Amino acid sequence: MFDRVAKNYDLGNDVLSLGQDRAWRDLVVEAVQPEPGQLVLDLAAGTGTSSEPFRQAGATVIATDFSLGMLAVGRARLPQLMFVAADALRLPYTDASFDAVTISFGLRNVEDPGAALTEMRRVTRPGGRLVVCEFSTPTWKPLRVLYANYLVAAIPAIARIVSSNPTAYRYLAESIQAWPDQAGLAAMIEAAGWRQVEFRNLSTGIVALHRATA
Ligand SMILES: C[S@@+](CC[C@H](N)C(=O)[O-])C[C@H]1O[C@@H](n2cnc3c(N)ncnc32)[C@H](O)[C@@H]1O
Numbered sequence: 023m024f025d026r027v028a029k030n031y032d033l034g035n036d037v038l039s040l041g042q043d044r045a046w047r048d049l050v051v052e053a054v055q056p057e058p059g060q061l062v063l064d065l066a067a068g069t070g071t072s073s074e075p076f077r078q079a080g081a082t083v084i085a086t087d088f089s090l091g092m093l094a095v096g097r098a099r100l101p102q103l104m105f106v107a108a109d110a111l112r113l114p115y116t117d118a119s120f121d122a123v124t125i126s127f128g129l130r131n132v133e134d135p136g137a138a139l140t141e142m143r144r145v146t147r148p149g150g151r152l153v154v155c156e157f158s159t160p161t162w163k164p165l166r167v168l169y170a171n172y173l174v175a176a177i178p179a180i181a182r183i184v185s186s187n188p189t190a191y192r193y194l195a196e197s198i199q200a201w202p203d204q205a206g207l208a209a210m211i212e213a214a215g216w217r218q219v220e221f222r223n224l225s226t227g228i229v230a231l232h233r234a235t236a
Pocket residue numbers: 024065066067068069070071072086087088089092108109110111125126127128131132133
């Protein structure tokens with residue numbers, strides 16, 4: 023599915039998130055705290071938009087994704103990045119090899135998110151960091167109702183204009199609604215063996231940033 027949306031993927035994000043995704047991405051980088059000399063895995067990296075800020079901060083980042091279409095757009099757009107094709111459920115990296123592992127708007131798309139979190143834990147060095155940025159549940163009830171309508175009605179309508187594959191955006195809306203809330207994801211992260219799990223809400227919970235330590 024991501025192969026088919028790859029070409030317009032970044033434009034679609036900007037429009038559908040009403041430009042908010044840039045601010046969310048800045049906060050992901052702040053949470054990961056990349057430093058020169060550190061090795062960062064950006065999993066489900068897609069076209070590399072979520073990976074490039076880590077390289078700019080001086081870290082070595084490996085942008086990993088299993089969609090060859092997304093990787094091809096990424097390689098053309100950001101040739102300075104290191105892209106690797108691999109499945110989140112079977113990472114081609116040795117144990118404890120990364121200082122930080124992060125996944126933005128990707129965990130929800132992985133077939134078995136719990137297994138992916140375990141695999142991410144395996145490749146992170148002891149004391150290393152996990153940062154997950156994912157759509158979540160708005161904390162304020164009136165916004166929750168408004169947002170549910172946006173997901174069901176507005177996203178597919180906007181997607182018909184900005185995307186070559188509106189069906190993919192119907193999947194986006196449905197998968198956000200089926201995803202666990204903040205506490206549910208925190209429990210899933212803990213069950214995968216991570217410690218000190220905490221989260222903060224962005225845009226009053228439309229997105230949540232979960233952090234943990236290996
Ligand atoms: C919504 S995109 C996010 C891309 C990027 N992280 C960003 O923030 O723009 C989700 C990505 O997850 C990838 N993905 C889904 N399941 C995967 C898996 N099992 N292994 C690797 N990548 C996966 C898809 O190919 C897609 O590129």
